[in-house]
Amino acid sequence: MPKVLLEMKNIIKEFSGVRALDNVSLSVREGEIHALCGENGAGKSTLMNVLSGVIPHGDYEGEILFDGNPCSFKNIRDSEKQGIVIIHQELAMIPFFSIAENMFLGNERGTKFNIDWDKTNKDAAEKLKVVGLHESPYTLVKDIGVGKQQLCEIAKALSKEVRLLILDEPTASLNENDSKNLLDLLLKLKEEGVTSIIISHKINELAYVADTVTVIRDGQTIETIDKDSPDFNEDRIIKDMVGRELTNRYPVHEARTPGEPVLELENWTVFHPLFAGRKVVDNASITVRKGEVVGIAGLIGAGRTELAMSAFGKSYGVQISGTLKIGGKVENLHNVSEAIDAGLAYVTEDRKGNGLVLSESIAINTTMAKMSKVSNHGVIDKDKELEVAEDYRKLLRTKANSVSDPVISLSGGNQQKVLLSKWMFADPDILILDEPTRGIDVGAKYEIYLSINELIKAGKSVLVISSDMSELLGVTDRIYVMNEGRIVGELSQKEATQEKIMAMIIKSDSEMAG
Amino acid sequence: MMDGVNTNKAPKNTLANIGNMAKKNTMLIVLALVIIFFTVGTDGIILNPGNITSLIMQTSYVIVLAVGMLMCILTGGNIDLSVGSVLALVSVIAAKLLVEVKMNVFLVIIIALLLGGLIGAFHGFWIAYIRIPAFIVTLAGMMLWRGLQLVISDAKAIAVTSDKNPLFTSIFNSFIPNIKVTLFGITFDIVCMIISILAAAAIVFLMTRSRATRKSKGFEVASKGIHIFKCVLISAVILFFTFLLSEDRGFPFMLIILAVILVGYSYFTSKTVPGRYLYAVGSNEKAAKMSGVDTNKILFGAYTNMGVLSAVAALICVARFASAQPTAGEGYEMDAIASCFIGGASAYGGTGTVIGALVGALFMGVLNNGMSMMGIDTNAQRVVKGLVLLAAVLFDILSQKRRKALA
Numbered sequence: 001m002p003k004v005l006l007e008m009k010n011i012i013k014e015f016s017g018v019r020a021l022d023n024v025s026l027s028v029r030e031g032e033i034h035a036l037c038g039e040n041g042a043g044k045s046t047l048m049n050v051l052s053g054v055i056p057h058g059d060y061e062g063e064i065l066f067d068g069n070p071c072s073f074k075n076i077r078d079s080e081k082q083g084i085v086i087i088h089q090e091l092a093m094i095p096f097f098s099i100a101e102n103m104f105l106g107n108e109r110g111t112k113f114n115i116d117w118d119k120t121n122k123d124a125a126e127k128l129k130v131v132g133l134h135e136s137p138y139t140l141v142k143d144i145g146v147g148k149q150q151l152c153e154i155a156k157a158l159s160k161e162v163r164l165l166i167l168d169e170p171t172a173s174l175n176e177n178d179s180k181n182l183l184d185l186l187l188k189l190k191e192e193g194v195t196s197i198i199i200s201h202k203i204n205e206l207a208y209v210a211d212t213v214t215v216i217r218d219g220q221t222i223e224t225i226d227k228d229s230p231d232f233n234e235d236r237i238i239k240d241m242v243g244r245e246l247t248n249r250y251p252v253h254e255a256r257t258p259g260e261p262v263l264e265l266e267n268w269t270v271f272h273p274l275f276a277g278r279k280v281v282d283n284a285s286i287t288v289r290k291g292e293v294v295g296i297a298g299l300i301g302a303g304r305t306e307l308a309m310s311a312f313g314k315s316y317g318v319q320i321s322g323t324l325k326i327g328g329k330v331e332n333l334h335n336v337s338e339a340i341d342a343g344l345a346y347v348t349e350d351r352k353g354n355g356l357v358l359s360e361s362i363a364i365n366t367t368m369a370k371m372s373k374v375s376n377h378g379v380i381d382k383d384k385e386l387e388v389a390e391d392y393r394k395l396l397r398t399k400a401n402s403v404s405d406p407v408i409s410l411s412g413g414n415q416q417k418v419l420l421s422k423w424m425f426a427d428p429d430i431l432i433l434d435e436p437t438r439g440i441d442v443g444a445k446y447e448i449y450l451s452i453n454e455l456i457k458a459g460k461s462v463l464v465i466s467s468d469m470s471e472l473l474g475v476t477d478r479i480y481v482m483n484e485g486r487i488v489g490e491l492s493q494k495e496a497t498q499e500k501i502m503a504m505i506i507k508s509d510s511e512m513a514g
Numbered sequence: 515m516m517d518g519v520n521t522n523k524a525p526k527n528t529l530a531n532i533g534n535m536a537k538k539n540t541m542l543i544v545l546a547l548v549i550i551f552f553t554v555g556t557d558g559i560i561l562n563p564g565n566i567t568s569l570i571m572q573t574s575y576v577i578v579l580a581v582g583m584l585m586c587i588l589t590g591g592n593i594d595l596s597v598g599s600v601l602a603l604v605s606v607i608a609a610k611l612l613v614e615v616k617m618n619v620f621l622v623i624i625i626a627l628l629l630g631g632l633i634g635a636f637h638g639f640w641i642a643y644i645r646i647p648a649f650i651v652t653l654a655g656m657m658l659w660r661g662l663q664l665v666i667s668d669a670k671a672i673a674v675t676s677d678k679n680p681l682f683t684s685i686f687n688s689f690i691p692n693i694k695v696t697l698f699g700i701t702f703d704i705v706c707m708i709i710s711i712l713a714a715a716a717i718v719f720l721m722t723r724s725r726a727t728r729k730s731k732g733f734e735v736a737s738k739g740i741h742i743f744k745c746v747l748i749s750a751v752i753l754f755f756t757f758l759l760s761e762d763r764g765f766p767f768m769l770i771i772l773a774v775i776l777v778g779y780s781y782f783t784s785k786t787v788p789g790r791y792l793y794a795v796g797s798n799e800k801a802a803k804m805s806g807v808d809t810n811k812i813l814f815g816a817y818t819n820m821g822v823l824s825a826v827a828a829l830i831c832v833a834r835f836a837s838a839q840p841t842a843g844e845g846y847e848m849d850a851i852a853s854c855f856i857g858g859a860s861a862y863g864g865t866g867t868v869i870g871a872l873v874g875a876l877f878m879g880v881l882n883n884g885m886s887m888m889g890i891d892t893n894a895q896r897v898v899k900g901l902v903l904l905a906a907v908l909f910d911i912l913s914q915k916r917r918k919a920l921a
Contacts, residue, residue: 315803336805336806337806358797359864369806383733422805
């Protein structure tokens with residue numbers, strides 16, 4: 001039995017009252033590849049942030065032992081000194097620096113006032129050889145693909161005398177070939193004595209590389225399964241990941257009889273705006289009928305947001321092809337303003353980034369997408385604006401002193417309600433809700449679900465994108481399952497289960513992997 | 515944010531309410547303090563009727579430029595460095611048309627404004643549609659238009675004297691005809707006082723009416739005491755300063771042009787849809803775009819407008835200096851930018867008011883005028899102005915940090 005390299009004991013971490021980690025323990029043996037699984041928001045990344053010092057010692061409860069010594073990391077530098085290196089999902093490389101410059105950024109060769117560029121490039125070339133990347137160390141990072149960038153990150157980690165390598169969803173944005181290369185590299189590094197933790201949803205990949213799997217759900221450790229154990233199988237891991245009990249978190253699901261199709265996407269294909277040739281949405285077709293709530297399930301990076309945004313007046317992507325029909329009529333929407341006029345609304349997943357103007361008042365945010373309803377020849381009727389904002393505040397039970405308060409002073413749940421008000425005020429026929437309840441408390445979630453029901457009663461249609469599968473099961477009539485940019489399944493409310501959705505995703509992964 | 519008057523919240527306590535008002539109008543209070551400081555420092559000469567008149571004339575073109583600059587800054591902290599050079603180019607062309615071509619004055623004004631708009635649109639195109647940073651485009655414009663102006667004028671001044679161009683001078687640099695009367699031993703211009711009484715009455719009427727309609731619709735409004743306090747204060751300030759003007763040469767016509775611009779742009783930014791979009795683009799361009807706002811058009815409009823207002827300032831300068839100077843407008847861009855920031859506009863965009871820009875411009879004007887009166891060396895004056903600008907922006911950033919910390 002190899003010795004234990006890392007021991008995390010009873011880690012508790014709260015974010016403003018919400019327990020993200022609730023007594024999580026993790027034990028990693030030296031020289032193994034340890035997989036960490038769980039749904040989005042289960043607490044995997046938080047746990048790794050605790051380990052790597054992103055969340056400093058003192059901000060969490062519990063104990064970390066590395067190589068038998070207690071750790072109290074104040075920041076990433078501290079953990080890196082011990083040889084713990086984390087590679088985040090969002091790669092942190094500087095595009096206009098060369099591979100070598102990136103690799104030794106913050107860890108420069110030579111002295112502080114005299115960087116030894118020859119040594120930098122020589123060392124970089126060595127590390128590139130180790131990771132099997134055939135690129136010159138002088139190549140600019142912007143000129144290589146994501147897969148190669150991922151390898152550069154690993155090479156960078158190796159240059160820091162890594163003992164424990166943590167990879168957060170390393171293959172999320174890679175194609176099969178690059179993924180395979182990366183996983184093989186992990187196996188090779190394992191032989192050289194590097195211990196790694198890999199966070200992933202992709203069970204087929206885990207089966208390929210992992211020695212041990214730990215499943216986390218709702219901030220708790222569910223189970224640690226060894227590769228040799230008979231429990232090491234897909235079904236068991238999926239059940240561990242999603243097996244939360246459903247209590248009364250959703251309004252009663254009323255039987256509805258949907259009408260004519262109001263939104264149809266046929267053979268919708270979208271390419272990435274920056275990486276030429278990368279398909280983000282691949283030949284997807286969906287239909288939403290009048291008076292129907294349709295869900296799109298999938299993992300982060302499945303292309304759901306990109307599908308919605310590209311349909312919403314081409315606000316995402318390039319070389320968009322396919323047919324968009326609204327109310328049976330083919331529409332060619334060039335911009336957001338045309339999409340709004342056609343009766344579409346897209347409630348963005350990123351309420352702070354592109355949803356709300358935080359410094360402005362509730363009233364101003366409420367009317368923003370349809371100023372024509374509170375203005376006359378371009379002149380705003382401010383009193384009317386306050387009145388309608390107040391109406392929506394009451395309707396959605398937004399908690400605020402006054403509609404003149406800036407949105408920034410509200411809690412996340414109430415900000416989400418303002419965002420929803422804004423699009424309800426725009427009076428669309430079809431509302432696309434992208435992660436409508438992310439990061440908000442249970443009470444506010446319930447009220448948002450109630451609003452969805454109200455909208456349906458008023459004859460609207462709703463398309464919900466959510467990574468919370470139980471939410472989709474709780475509020476939708478029909479669910480599309482999306483993976484890697486493609487629609488890989490469709491389930492009615494009756495037949496849908498979390499296991500079935502997960503199984504569809506995993507099945508399509510293995511199909512694509514060949 | 516848009517206008518301090520239309521606040522929806524009213525603390526019960528009147529004193530607390532006045533304190534609240536003071537907090538919202540910090541710069542206005544600082545301006546008042548600075549005026550008092552210079553009144554003491556210059557033994558009251560700064561408030562001499564003649565000095566007030568020249569203060570207005572000196573500050574007028576900075577105010578016009580500051581209003582235009584504010585529109586640009588609102589779109590996201592973008593500034594326009596070219597305004598001084600545009601002003602110079604338009605001055606020279608307008609002066610040539612007036613003096614050498616002897617063109618009709620109104621035609622010259624129209625051509626000048628069109629030319630300004632065209633230059634502004636030229637900047638706006640590169641900034642909004644090609645997305646070249648505003649700093650670079652307008653830096654280029656600053657050199658380009660100054661150079662072109664020097665080529666056209668051969669670096670020589672063109673005189674536009676009032677005896678040869680009476681109409682032009684009277685539009686931008688004259689006074690409304692006086693009717694002097696003497697009461698209690700003080701001679702003053704009754705026309706000037708009538709205008710100011712009418713203006714004050716109109717403001718009080720509009721404020722009272724707005725409060726009444728809001729009250730009838732069930733919104734919370736400021737208490738009656740506060741409302742009367744505000745009305746009296748505003749009327750008193752207007753009457754006091756116009757009385758000083760009436761003792762001198764009377765009501766400058768320029769003040770009417772300024773009032774039209776200030777009221778117009780105040781209305782535009784606080785009451786119209788495109789005005790609203792300016793703030794939205796500056797606060798969160800992505801969110802504005804996802805709400806269907808044509809953000810490029812807003813940016814383009816802000817710079818085109820800046821060009822037009824630069825032309826207005828150019829005409830004012832030609833009339834005031836009775837000539838188009840090759841060095842006209844040098845450093846004006848900095849005065850305009852400083853006015854906006856001192857007046858509370860955010861260097862990151864999305865925050866700021868026309869009234870703020872006015873207060874900022876007046877602040878700079880009073881500072882200049884007062885320090886000169888006190889005989890402070892012009893080089894030392896620059897040191898003070900620099901420190902004032904730094905302090906104003908520091909204040910803005912600290913308060914933003916506090917807001918972020920609250921969130």
